[in-house]
Amino acid sequence: MNQERLLKEKQEEEEREREQKKIVMEEKIQEWLKMKREQEKLEQLVKQSKEEEELQRKLEKQREIxxxxxxxxxxxxxxxxxxxxxxxxxEKEEAALKEEQEKERREMAEERFKEWLAKANEKSRASPKSPCYAKSPYDKSYPSPSFCNPIPWKPIHVPPPDTSLNKTSAKKLQKQRKSQQSPSTVFRLRNTVSGAQLWQKR
Structure with missing residues (x-):
């Protein structure tokens, strides 16, 4: 009886130890899982932070560009x-300069024309009026010419070509053509003439 009781106590003790070990093991497993989850969470946070930093760098670079x-x-x-x-x-300066130069050129031309007109009027007043030009209402505006040719213009007489020279040239040309005929042509002409004479004799 006593032995059975000891055996039972021993079994109970072993059962308690197993339960205790199981509890300890479960606690360690839970602790490890917790640590693992925290580690994964931390790694995820680090990864997310790096991705955000990389994205910020890209955005900053694009903004700078x-x-x-x-x-x-x-x-x-x-x-x-x-x-x-x-x-x-x-362009405005060049246009203004061009306009100024054109204005100066016109003024100079007008001045020279006035000088020429004044000299021409003085010359026409100093010289007597030419009889070959009639007075007109334009005499006051323009001076009369300083020279008048009293001899009227006549056409120059051109003699007709000499016909005797043309005849002489034609004869010379005909002689040259006869002298330039080939012997075969002369031979054919002689045969033709002799044949005609024989035909007439018959």
Whole structure:
């Protein structure tokens, strides 16, 4: 009886130890799982943070590129506008200079014309009026010519070509053609003449 009781106590003790070990094991497993979850969570947070940082860097880089492009376009547009202003200013200056030169040229031409007209009027007043030009209402505006040819113009007489020279030239040309005939042609002509004479004799 006593032995059975000891055996039973021993079994109960072993059962308690197993239960205790099981509890300890479960606690360790739960602790490990908790630590694992925390580690994974931390790794996920680190990964997410890195991705966000990378995204921020990309966005910042794109923003810088966009700002540089806008600044570059702004500088280019400002340069073009400045060039346009300078070109228009230069064109206006050239047009004004050209107009001034044209004005000076017209004034100089008018001055020279007035001087010439004054000299011509003085010359016409100093010289007597030419009898070969009749007075007209334009005499006051334009001076009379300083020279008048009293001899009227006549056509120059051209003698007709000499016909005797043409006849002599024609005869010379005919002789040259006869002298240039080939012997075969002369032979054929002689045969023709002799044949005609024989026919007449018959």
């Amino acid at each position: 966009k700002q540089k492009a806008q600044q570059k376009y702004k500088d280019w547009l400002q340069k073009k506008n400045q060039e346009k202003i300078e070109r228009e200013k230069k």
